[in-house]
Amino acid sequence: MKENSFISIVIPVFNEAQNLAELIERCIGACGKMDAPCEIILIDDGSHDGSADIISAAANQDHSIIKGVLLNRNYGQHSAIMAGFEQAKGDIVVTLDADLQNPPEEIPNLVDQIQKGYDVVGSVRKNRQDSSFRKLFSFIINKTVQKVTGVMMNDYGCMLRAYKKHIIDAVLSCPERSTFIPVLANSFARSTTEIMVTHAERSGGDSKYSVLKLISLQFDLLTCMTTFPLRLLSIIGGVISLLGIGFGFFLMVMRLMFGAVWAADGVFTLFAVLFVLIGAQFLALGLLGEYLGRVYNDVRARPRYSVCNVVDKDSRNPAATKRGQ
Ligand code: UDP
Ligand code: MG
DSSP states (O other), rough: OOOOOOOEEEESSSHHHHHHHHHHHHHHHHHHHSSOOOEEEEEEEEESSHHHHHHHHHHHSSOEEEEEESSSSOOOOHHHHHHHHOOOSSSSEEOOOSSSOOOGHHHHHHHHHTTOOOOOEEEEEETTOOOOHHHHHHHHHHHHHHHOOOOOOOOOOOOOEEEHHHHHHHHHHHOOOOOOEEEHHHTTTOOEEEEEOOOOOOSOOOOOOOOOHHHHHHHHHHHOOOHHHHHHHHHHHHHHHHHHHHHHHHHHHHHHHGGGGGGHHHHHHHHHHHHHHHHHHHHHHHHHHHHHHHHHHHHHOOOSOOOOOOOOOTOOOOTTEEOOO
């Protein structure tokens, strides 16, 4: 362990009263195994099962390494993690879930990888203990993210991850409301890796994600990484229009070769015209989408680029890290 690296463990909590005692005990145990100062930040995301009281009590104990952040209402897992990032003082920040599906004992392994020089360390769940529906959902999402971002991480859904401080700063500098932290963080990373971790069944209570919340999360993930669906409208429009034109052409040739029977009194021709018009409508929507995508990107106001290092032999401070605004 490098000297003076401080580790912050950030955990969002929503109605996890049943799991908190064990979570806190096992996290403190994991911190004890690391030869570095640690803080555990528990964010209560508007729970109504007494989680906030348990967190406050743990944070108020003498010499406690626990910090409680209590939100006034439920904002969602990723907003809660952002609230934790705001408070994190660590040079290395680790996130995990409160339900003990991610074993806190893996934290030292993640930290080890960060110390080897990676900006982000993800984790892949061995023998994932979730329903087949959730696994299928994750499979599709992981493949899509890999394709769109080009970053070959295998498990974006697992929140047991570690980040270097400058990545957290970059994530915090993004003022957007809906976000999916692993994807956003990766967009600022230069080097990433993954380790295999064990995965347990939920220790107590049920998943906090209803089907609707899950769908909303997937949309956050999609819109967080790309505006391609807006462009897809233009592509669909172009294809429909071209098909319409081709069909019209085909009808004309057949009509000239085989006579009026082929035109079915103009009904087919109407179809060809309709295709072209529908395609044109999609194209127009796609054009609006292109503007919308640019407005969306500007409103999010993410840093334009992220500089990891400036190498300048004359500079006295070559390690300056800056982000373009
Ligand atoms: N969580 C949260 N706010 C929410 C939903 C979830 O802070 O609105 C927390 C929850 O307490 C847990 C983590 O996010 O620590 C992951 O939630 P869960 O285990 O229910 O998700 P799943 O494992 O089913 O994907
Ligand atoms: Mg869980």
